[in-house]
Amino acid sequence: MEAPYGSWPSPISGEVVARDPGWPYSGLVADHGALYWIEARSHEDGRDVVVADGVDAIPAGASARTRVHEYGGGAYTVHAGTVYFCDDADQRVYATRDGVPVPLTPAPPHKHGVRYADLQVTPDGRTLICVRERDGDPEHINDLVAFPTDGSAPPVVLAEGHDFYSSPRISPDGSRLAWLVWDHPRMPWEGTELHVAELKEGLSLFKKRLVAGGADEAIVQPAWSPDGVLHYSSDRTGWWNLYRESGTVVTALEAEVGGPLWVFGESYYDFLDDGRIVLTYFSAGADHLAVVERDGTLRDIALDCTRIVDLTADGRRALFVGASPTRSLRVYALDVDDGGLETLSPDADELVPEPYVSVPRALEFPTTGGKTAHAIFYPPHHPEYEGPPDERPPLVVRIHGGPTAHVSSILRPEIQFFTSRGIAVVDVNYGGSTGYGREYRDRLRGTWGIVDTDDAVNCARHLAQSGEVDGARMTITGGSAGGWTVLCALTQYPDVFACGADYYGVAELTAFVDDTHKFESRYFDYLIGPFDEAAWTERSPLTHADKIRVPVIVLQGDEDKVVPPAQSEVIVAALERNGIDHEYIVFSGEQHGFRKADSLRRAAEAELAFYGRVLGFDVHR
Known part of the structure; x- marks a missing residue:
């Protein structure tokens, strides 16, 4: 059946998005x-x-x-x-x-x-x-x-x-403790130090010594093998790989056995009872599972999961949370020898019916300076509808937060909410994203608001020029650091996007650094450079808010301590002064990232309705 893009009826409602906790x-x-x-x-x-x-x-x-x-x-x-x-x-x-x-x-x-x-x-x-x-x-x-x-x-x-501590890990016999530290102005993906000490009665340390790391080496996940050998992941070669305490190389991949230390407790590898190591690594836009055999060789295990996180083991099986482009997150147990895969979490019905799933593809596109950047593209898809032959679909460009993070091709109702209605979506892993090595990650050093913005714009233009989307109906959305990029794109490239959605985004740097929490209070030293009021003011989207010419919707939690409401309020005030069409929605009781079902529903429905009003298509809830 033929119908205008964006107007297709879909069973993936705001209520469905609300039932998806994002990372269950x-x-x-x-x-x-x-x-x-x-x-x-x-x-x-x-x-x-x-x-x-x-x-x-x-x-x-x-x-x-x-x-x-x-x-x-x-x-x-x-x-x-x-x-x-x-x-x-x-x-x-x-x-x-x-x-x-x-x-x-x-x-x-x-x-x-x-x-x-x-x-x-x-x-x-x-x-x-x-x-x-x-x-x-x-x-x-x-x-x-x-x-x-x-x-x-x-x-x-x-x-x-030290300013920060992480990952205290106790040896199997209880005699030693390993842990990570780092200090301002470094973020943990710039450089951390791995220390170890003797542990006396669990209540005091002595004979402390540095094992690895420094200002330019990021260590993640120290862990003890069952026989008491300390292991860790280091990016000393430009890729996070696995090492033993002696410095012996366990893996030597041009892939990432590790990731940015945004949260505590993440695990990329664990030990089996027979001495082997099971691990996950990120390469070519997807996670892979592998086993380090007793002779040191690496054996990949074929799975259809493209996202594998929180990997642990019970001695003989790999236990992990996994997802694919067509299946939502589940808790799995895998026999690493016979490949037997068991689902341990409740086998609930998928929130997105399989016929409505838009299967994404990895995308590489040219960007500024003759470089290549990465994204994941979700074309519009519906089992019963297609767009008119003379029409191209609208595009939503999604910008992940962090900005030191990345997105993967997994089944997300919040994306299928749009694609099932005839709206294309692209998730951009702009320069600075993790998963592509340290050189790619360091593209954002001192260039936040420039490299990420250029990559977002060049991705949108690439899809429009290739005929995949309607270049006159492109919008950009993102939260936190992604919201910053949204505002940067709307000020620096005022004619590319028809509108934007800013979720609790950073708008003004000098005020933000005084209001935000300790963990990120010196992040801008990496992203922008050491404090310089003139330079930081010039980089801030608020300074150039008069260049925004298109409608903007702003969504903010009133208890957010990472990006306080004041950041949204100043950009909303600027839009008001400049006579720009805008909407501002405050979500009571929400912190950094919405968690309540009603908030998730309201946000999805409000963003869709906003796009329909601005881009000119009838919205079916």
Whole structure:
């Protein structure tokens, strides 16, 4: 059936988008034959629930979420069947005893004033070691602490003096501790240091020494093999690869066995009982699973998953969260020898019916300076509708946050929400994105707002020039750092996009750096350069807001501490002064990234309605 692009009726409604928590499963932990994970529940006010083999392992109302670095991660661990978790309500650490949460850390002096993350329990079960973050002036104080798992004493400091700590990992015999540190102005993907020390009774360290890393080497995921050998991933060759403590190379790929340390607890490899290592690496726009055999050779395992995260093992099987372009995220167990794949998470019906799925393709396109950039393109698709032969579809250019991050080709209802209505979508892995090596990642060093903007514009132009989309009906959308790129594109290239959607984006740098949290307070040294008021003001989209000529919709959470509401308010005020058509929607109770079902629904419906009004197509909800 023929109908104008953008107007096709679709079963993928705003309600469907709201039922998709974005990343429903994370944080896999294997313990005594049971597998635990975090389940994100947008329909329960965005609660994060620890489940054991699919059964809730924390009480109703509790939410296992930490606010350390604001992005969190590593909010729980399990030892001998006891779940230890940070409750989002007060950020204290609790232990579940007979199904009842018992607090182990003192009540903070004020709400969320002390936070904990990256929880680890010593092998004897007596001590818990973790990262602690406390409110301070002029900035928060981060350190490593330890405290007894029976809650009988307050935390004691194991390591302090650096700006940031991460990844405390205890050797199998409990005698040693490894951890990561870094200091301002570095971000962890610029350079970290891996330290190790002897651990005495779980409560003190001695004989501390540096193992690897530095200002120009980013270390991620230290981990101990069952026989007590420390491993880690380093980007010293320009690609994150796996090494032993001695410096021995385990993998030598032009691919990424690792990623940016935005959240705590991410895992890219683990050990099998027989000495082999199972790992995941990112290459050519997709994740791959492989095994390092006992002779050191790397054996790829064929899977149709294009995204593999939170990889762990139970001694003989690989356990991970995986997804593909046609199947949403699931928790899987894989026998690495016979290839047997078992789904462990609930086998719920797909939110996107298979006939409506737009299958993406990896895209390379020319960009500024004769370079090549990357994207993932989703053409419009509907089993019953097609567009008129003389019409090309509208295009939504999606810009990921971070900006040190990347997107993969997985099934996302928020994308299919548009493609099933006849709107093309392209996810841009602009220069600065991870997954393509350090050189590609460092393209954004000092050029944020330039390289990312050029790549977004050149991607859109490439698709228009190739006849895939209507060059007169292109829009750009993004959140956080992606919102910054949206605003930069609308000010620097005012004639390319017909409108834009800014989700909690950065608009003005000098005010932002005073308002944002500690973790990213010096990020701009990398992205822009050391503080220079004139240079930062010139780079800020707000300075050039008078060049915006097209309608803009702005969406913002009122509790966002990463990009505070003031950033959206100043750009909205500028649009108002300049007489630019705009909409501004504030979401109550939302932080950085929307989590509540009603917010997700409202945001999707508002963005679609805005595009329909501006681009001239009838919207079918």
